[in-house]
Amino acid sequence: MNECIFCKIVKGEIPCYKVYEDEGFFGFLDIKPLNKGNCLLIPKKHFRWVDDVEDFGAYWEAAKKISTATKKAFGSITTSYLTLGFEVLHAHIRIVPRYENDGHDDGIQISNVKDISKEEMTEIAEKIRLNLNS
Numbered sequence: 001m002n003e004c005i006f007c008k009i010v011k012g013e014i015p016c017y018k019v020y021e022d023e024g025f026f027g028f029l030d031i032k033p034l035n036k037g038n039c040l041l042i043p044k045k046h047f048r049w050v051d052d053v054e055d056f057g058a059y060w061e062a063a064k065k066i067s068t069a070t071k072k073a074f075g076s077i078t079t080s081y082l083t084l085g086f087e088v089l090h091a092h093i094r095i096v097p098r099y100e101n102d103g104h105d106d107g108i109q110i111s112n113v114k115d116i117s118k119e120e121m122t123e124i125a126e127k128i129r130l131n132l133n134s
Helices: 005-011 057-074 118-131
Strands: 018-021 025-031 039-043 078-082 093-098
Touching: 005 039, 005 078, 005 118, 018 039, 018 057, 018 118, 025 057, 025 118, 039 057, 057 078, 057 093
Parallel strands: none
Antiparallel strands: 018 025, 025 039, 039 093, 078 093
């Protein structure tokens, strides 16, 4: 998929705030975060839908690793996982940390994007990476 934005991110053609990488998956901060620490986890190989991913179990285990690291880094109370898949035509799991009074009381509000500076995004990504192995 030459024109897929997520494939370009995996190839390093488009910059991102990387938080996770293993043999099959790549995680980075969502540039339109619904909460502090909101990440996207994608397979490195292009798949259209989350349930098309060959190693479905490993995919969700990687998502859990990111969620756990985010909880350690920022004290989130739980995590919401979204797999809508219509915004970008590449499988992706939205990993959304949840906090008290985070503006998503009745479920995740997709339009409730938080304004986070580039500097803070860099710091957030670093804190998540540091907590992946702790």
